[in-house]
Amino acid sequence: MQGVDGLFERMVHEHKDRVFAASLAMTGNRHDAEDVAQDTFIRAYRALATYSPERIRDLKERAWLHRITVNVVRNRVRGVKPRLVELNGSESDHSPGPEAKAMEHMQIDELATRVADLPIRYREAVVLRHVRDLSYAEVADALGQPVGTVKANVHRGLKLLRGDDHDRVDD
Template identity: 35%
Template sequence: MPFDAFSEVPDEALLIAFANGDRASAEALTLRLTPKVMGFAVRMLGDRAEAEDVAQEAMLRLWRIAADWRQGEAQVTTWLYRVTSNLCTDRLRKRRGVGLDTIAEPEDGRPGAAHGLLEQARASALEAALADLPDRQREAVVLRHLDELGNPEIAEIMDISVEAVESLTARGKRALARALAGRRAELGYDDD
């Protein structure tokens, strides 16, 4: 399928083309943005099924806003991350009323032929430690170090100052470094 043809086209241009009735643009945006939203939601919620619901809902909101999208005001991805963040926060809040036992364990990294066992162990250990962080710290760390967004964009997504983002990521990283210290051996860090 000719999705490669869209690889150079900015998200916003595709969104506007979609608003004007172009289905191919919607398909290109689906393939480009859904994985990002899904990855973020899985890490925020630690549950694949719930993350899929959130991802679908966030994308639906994008389709619905397309016709009223105001060009140049926000980046499509920033807007989408923000919507996803809010949807995840809502779900996390609702969960607080639910017993911890009912919450699914974070998924281990799926086995992939390209990744060695150590890589897998590292990824799963990190995901597990992330799941134990306070929600806001986890969100900031995921956006900064896994989605690799810049602090100003994260600030916009989380509706806080850049300084607050820096503080959250720093505290999150310190907590991760502490939490994972006991697993040095399985992470392959015992050589020195």
């Protein structure tokens, strides 16, 4: 167990930012992102405990963790409804930091919200390809989809994000 614990601790420190960024883009807000990122690592830890030494040695950590994140998000969508921002009054609890930083923060969060609004098949593809900067082959691997499908989904997702989706989405 000492070996797995040590490996896991290194994994958390090495990949926490990547996993959190992917989670933020997938969920659209920092609260849910932290939940998803935590779930990702907890599942990873449980899985590691059952893996053979060979399997652990051959693990492609980044792709593996991203696959878990994607699954966590898929399961959440099935289970809980995403929290909606209340329209009548009460603002979100953005603690105002230094001005410039807060601006940047807001822009990023705003973008994350837009990404999170994409249908899930486009969202997964866009997040892994462009937010996480994986190659098409790696994305295909992480999602268990053919490369062609991934490319099409990324293209369609970006198009939706740019807002030119009013014409024919289905062509």
